[in-house]
Amino acid sequence: MAAFNVGDLGNLGAYLREQRRTAQLSLRQLAEAAGVSNPYLSQIERGLRKPSAEVLQQVAKALRISAETLYVRAGILDEKERDDLETRAVILADPSISERQKQVLLQIYDAFRKENAAEAAAAAEAAETEEPS
Template structure:
């Protein structure tokens, strides 16, 4: 069986599908994002690529991070931690804040994994081995 996310071949298709899943008419969604209806239509039909600002606004109004949206496009098999899910679902955060928090969290995790690979416990690791 084909994973539903694997059917998205383009960014425009993914945006259109997510907008439809949110049950938002194109005109209403375009107004929410702050772009014209024809521009959104061109994005969804892959005639134009959205700027980073527009893509961030689209993701924010779909209540997800830009990375999560693009991850669906790439069909990345990444395991999303509970922390990232909580950050992505927090309505009190802006898209930029979500992105910064997820980047910091992922950086902390990479540092910890790197220390473990070198045989050094990460700070707070209860393995009993001193640094």
């Protein structure tokens, strides 16, 4: 997982404020919907508090946005991890395929990811050992 940086608090707060305003919710309304106190939510928006993953999940649900997006904004999760989780969620939520098909599809997905990671690592290693001309 990505390390948490203090600068992430301001980015997260500004993003939450923007999402709240887009949803046309007051700070008090969002705090109530998310089950957190109004002062606590205000501190998060101002970049003074680092919310837990659970609080971010509650806020995301109240805003009807992806919790993973907030995790990335907070520096808890990196973009690649979010993309992986979202892909898995879409596969698992698809009602048109069976549970067995979902599991097979996830296995294929994992195999492709491992293969691509191995190829990227090999290419990076080759580039490091290559002598400049």
